[in-house]
Amino acid sequence: MPTVELGPSSLLWRYAGDTRIAFLGGTIGLLQLMYPAIGAGVLEHSNFFEDPADRVFRSLPRILGAVYDGVASYDTGRQIRDFHRSIRGTDAAGRRYHALDPATFWWAHATFQFMAEQVADRFDRHRLSIEERERLYLEGVAWYRRYGVSDRIVPHDRAGFQAEWDRVCTEVLEMNEAVRFVLSALDAPLPPMGDRAAVPAPLRPVADQPLVRRLLRHPSRLVAVGGLPAAVRERFGIRWTSADQVQLQLIEQTVARTWRFLPPTVRWQPSAYAAWQRERGTVP
Numbered sequence: 001m002p003t004v005e006l007g008p009s010s011l012l013w014r015y016a017g018d019t020r021i022a023f024l025g026g027t028i029g030l031l032q033l034m035y036p037a038i039g040a041g042v043l044e045h046s047n048f049f050e051d052p053a054d055r056v057f058r059s060l061p062r063i064l065g066a067v068y069d070g071v072a073s074y075d076t077g078r079q080i081r082d083f084h085r086s087i088r089g090t091d092a093a094g095r096r097y098h099a100l101d102p103a104t105f106w107w108a109h110a111t112f113q114f115m116a117e118q119v120a121d122r123f124d125r126h127r128l129s130i131e132e133r134e135r136l137y138l139e140g141v142a143w144y145r146r147y148g149v150s151d152r153i154v155p156h157d158r159a160g161f162q163a164e165w166d167r168v169c170t171e172v173l174e175m176n177e178a179v180r181f182v183l184s185a186l187d188a189p190l191p192p193m194g195d196r197a198a199v200p201a202p203l204r205p206v207a208d209q210p211l212v213r214r215l216l217r218h219p220s221r222l223v224a225v226g227g228l229p230a231a232v233r234e235r236f237g238i239r240w241t242s243a244d245q246v247q248l249q250l251i252e253q254t255v256a257r258t259w260r261f262l263p264p265t266v267r268w269q270p271s272a273y274a275a276w277q278r279e280r281g282t283v284p
């Protein structure tokens, strides 16, 4: 596999810390929880039922740190790995799991690579060329190597990634208690989230308004469920209509066309914003 640089000129810097990743949060949360070992690990080792989004919000600044922290990103990656040493156990079906099992840890990461690519494909006006898609993939592999977890099962190229992604979606993912819980939470108003570090400061005062949380319920469900691969929705009988599809496309196109008019403090995650300032003295 060719070695690639992860810095301000990488595509990963352009997409991973873009606040539009928020539109993928529900989808990748579901795809992670559907992976049996991750669903079990999260149920057993986190405050999932009290606050299902807490793990994502708390983890995100550190996860992006492994992309944007410069020389410190290797330490950030290894700290993340070491945090998971004790996340192990036996799931409801009696299968043993460990977060650092290479296939399990890779699947969690695969969803983050999917997230960065989907920001470009669905919420941005730029169309990735074949070469750019390949480069973004390889940069995602360089990101994974910062964790110091075995990379022996990591696909060598974007085509290999797609094959393994499709296999996991059709053969490995399963419905479980955690997934059912998130799907039913998507039918309720959004929880308050204004005090989370991953919410850009200008959005915090509005994020907690009850009316805003109620209005965002339907679009949030559309974006979370609509982002799932169709094969996954069909396998688990998750409701999705052609009217949903039309509304989702409207949301994607609106975001793609208007995003550039928002201030940089909203467009970038705080850790990415700080990294652009550090490396370039300015924010794209």
Ligand code: HEM
Binding pocket: 037, 038, 039, 041, 042, 045, 046, 047, 048, 055, 058, 059, 060, 062, 063, 080, 083, 084, 087, 098, 099, 100, 104, 105, 106, 108, 109
């Ligand atoms: C690339 C893969 C992964 C990354 C980047 C990642 C990242 C993180 C981070 C940054 C945290 C927060 C640590 C802290 O609070 O200091 C965390 C917590 C956690 N992770 Fe992961 N993780 C990954 C894979 C996994 C996997 C495969 C599992 C399950 C099998 C898992 C289960 C958990 C659990 C249960 C917590 C604790 C949440 C809590 O404290 O409530 N993670 N993860």
